[in-house]
Amino acid sequence: MAHVLGARTGVLGPSAVEQTATKSADWAIQFAEPKSEVEAAVAAARLNAKYAPALNGATIGVRKTQVNGETIYALRVAGLSKADAIALCVRVKGRDCSIIK
Secondary structure: OHHHHHHHHOOOOOOHHHHHHHHHOOEEEEEEOOOOHHHHHHHHHHHHHHOHHHHOOOOOEEEEEEEOOEEEEEEEEEEEOHHHHHHHHHHOOOOOOEEEO
């Protein structure tokens, strides 16, 4: 009942549908983890060109992050639903990609 009231009045917060939509876009495809920014930029450009038809207008971006105290530059297409992430990985035939949340 709360999500019905929330959807109708907007007072109780986001509806269940809105929460599901937000959570469903938490998935990403990760292609590589270069250790330098220059290497990441070159790899992102190469992969964007290589997989342009499969990406359907999306682009592979670079996300600087720390893993075990080491800086890496993750090459990702983010903001996907789980189904879209799986479909994209299938379109690139599983090469160079991992599905992550």
